[in-house]
Amino acid sequence: MSFSDKPVVVFSSCLLGEKVRYDGSSSEDQFALKLKDFVYPIKVCPEVEIGLGVPRKKIFLLKINGYRVVQEETKADFTSDLNRFSKNFLKSLKTVDGFFLKSKSPSCGVSGAKTYKNPDRTGYIGRKTGLFALNVKRYFPYYPVEDEIRLKDFYRKYYFLTRLYILFYGRSKGYGFVLKNYPHILKLFNRSRFADFEKKPDKKNLLKIFNSPFTQKVAEKKARNFREKILNDPDFRKSYVLFPYQLIG
Incomplete structure (x- = not known):
């Protein structure tokens, strides 16, 4: 299979x-x-x-x-x-x-x-x-x-689904694909670790980006009204949702 x-x-x-x-x-x-x-x-x-x-x-x-x-x-x-x-x-x-x-x-x-x-x-x-x-x-x-x-928490669910699909894209399409298409999302999670991944885009460095939780407080620092934008702003959603939207919508 x-x-x-x-x-x-x-x-x-x-x-x-x-x-x-x-x-x-x-x-x-x-x-x-x-x-x-x-x-x-x-x-x-x-x-x-x-x-x-x-x-x-x-x-x-x-x-x-x-x-x-x-x-x-x-x-x-x-x-x-x-x-x-x-x-x-x-x-x-x-x-x-x-x-x-x-x-x-x-x-x-x-x-x-x-x-x-x-x-x-x-x-x-x-x-x-x-x-x-x-x-x-x-x-x-x-x-x-x-x-x-x-996973009843919106931010945990978003983080879970995003990591799930990023890892899937990394193994199926290559880590260079992830770097090229989703740098803004990776920076959202961990800007300092993203720098290491940018220098060497491999699985090890990608996983290290996920070494800290993604909470409402973290999200709001990066993008104000993050949850509302994901749910109600099609342009924002297009940039920050890389999994099937019905999983969180």
Whole structure:
């Protein structure tokens, strides 16, 4: 299969309607379903892949000598299994442009997984990144990695989609193409890192442009009324939207 005509995105299977959650349900997400039609989707449920089955006992995130994943009732530790699967799966990806993962999950949550310091699930310390998502960020630094809750924010969604398509264009059309056609967008994200990419337009330098978040505050400094212009100004949109507009409109 050729992946040269559309971006490749890894999705948590439950977001696309597969009934693989611990209780046998799905977490079907409308934006994930919409995006799926514009990309090549690769579906994965790390918990099912390590043999936990459907339905299954809940697992949770524990911070003891690093992050661990433990089953709530049995206290079984699945950290090694989940890390092993994550490493093998991620290394098997010959082509990928981004990741769309399930929020709050102890395996896939990008930042919202409830985390504890004691094996009896006491000592709540906040919401952290799930184990599979941690591995994604380790093996694919600066790639677009988000979950469905975080993508409800307009600026995160714009940044996610723009990075996704810039990486896709870079691998399919060449990094010189990206430099020639989208310098204004890259400068919007990171002007200082853009200078390095301009000197040497390769994947490594392109990814480093994405080493900081793109927030409303950042956007407004670059272009006043950024959101409103994207949504309502066709000329501005033509310059700053390089993905299918219906994904954000």
